[in-house]
Amino acid sequence: MNDNKVLVNSGSNDEYTNNVRKSISDTDSKYELNPDNVESGLAKIVLTLVELIRKLIDKQAMRRVESGSLTEDEIERLGETLMKLELKMDELKNYFDLTDKDLNINLGPLGDLL
Amino acid sequence: MQNHLHNRSEMSIFIYAIILVQHDQFDSSLLLETTDRISSSGVIYLVEWNSVSAVVSNIKTDSLTPDDSTVMEYANVIEKLAKNYDVIPVRFGTLFKTIGSIKYMLKKNYTTIRQNLHIIKNKCEFGLKVFYDSKKLKDSFMLKPVIGQEEDKANFPNAKKSVYLDYINKKMVIHRCEELCLSFTNSIIFDIKECFARLNPVSRFEKMVTDSNLISAVFLVEKNKENELIYAVKSLKKRHSNLNFVLTGPWPPYNFVKLTNQL
Amino acid sequence: MTDYINTIEQSKDITVLELLDRALNKGIVLAGDVVISVADIDLVYIGVKLMLSSIETMEKLKCNNIEADAKSFT
Missing domain, CATH: 3.30.70.260 (ACT domain)
Structure with a gap:
């Protein structure tokens, strides 16, 4: 392709290329799902969904705390639960040798999952 | 010449895009010399159903490497098509086994395809x-x-x-x-x-x-x-x-x- | 003079990246007879999308329900 498609760039080219190049090369990983690594591929999908639910619970919890409708005791119990959830998630990630980056699957038209 | 023992699944058809045009109105000189990475024969042709056509080429199934230059070749085809037609790009790497199955796909999705073409018309x-x-x-x-x-x-x-x-x-x-x-x-x-x-x-x-x-x-x-x-x-x-x-x-x-x- | 040349090169870089971003990720997904793993994964993701929408709806319903029992978190 010979056409230059950049119509406006008010910043530095490096800023652009450094950031977008990274997100594009991440999507190459989806070509690697094959019979050999299908199990860890499944673990990835399952854990990503679990992580999604955990983050939704987190968000909901923060809104509840913000609303001021909880007592300090309740806030503390909430903190304990959320912390334990997060630690459990870290354990699972370690067990399957997955990082936060691995769990963020690109859904194509939907953007990234997390 | 050809090895007659070759696997049934050796050849497939690679789809680039779907466009609104009839076979006799298609100017295939648009596409010469552009696809030797994806299709070793380099030939791009149309598979028609009613008023829409899939733009395709034959490919050795196992030979498709999704690297930068192959993807760019695919994008260049779509770019050239877009200059003259309303184009629906098809996800890179979509392969079909037979022309018949492509026609069946076009027929099954005809209404949605026409709707998509309408949405992108002249845009x-x-x-x-x-x-x-x-x-x-x-x-x-x-x-x-x-x-x-x-x-x-x-x-x-x-x-x-x-x-x-x-x-x-x-x-x-x-x-x-x-x-x-x-x-x-x-x-x-x-x-x-x-x-x-x-x-x-x-x-x-x-x-x-x-x-x-x-x-x-x-x-x-x-x-x-x-x-x-x-x-x-x-x-x-x-x-x-x-x-x-x-x-x-x-x-x-x-x-x-x-x-x-x-x- | 060098700056001018650098800008042209880097604009080409941006053009290529934008192109790859579109060509690798976008376009319609067809269920062909034989699709390589890229399209298979997309079909899985479409299933995930259905689940996502229902989680989002759940989340909205929960937000609306301010009287929900705080103990549900313990």
């Missing part, structure tokens, strides 16, 4: 990316932990030091930071929509894609509106000197085609 896509300094933005919010802190000691004189309260505090700072970033992003999107309103675009926005990419947007607009788009982006830059805007295009309508009735 093209532009991309806008907005970059920011996330650290500067977050610092500007000046957030501090709140719960169980000094201020609260007055209300809760017996408040104990608690690792769980600390945990909630940390999460709360992050949460409020995210909420403030989100409302900042939404205000920029509002401005973008305002500046682009004259072009009456169909638009899609992705928020906070990375630490420095605040917004990634795509627009479907009438062809030949580059000057108005450039003007719109320059006015955005005037309003927000702390952000950087990158406008690219025109592109074939990759982001505005959808086929949902299959699963």
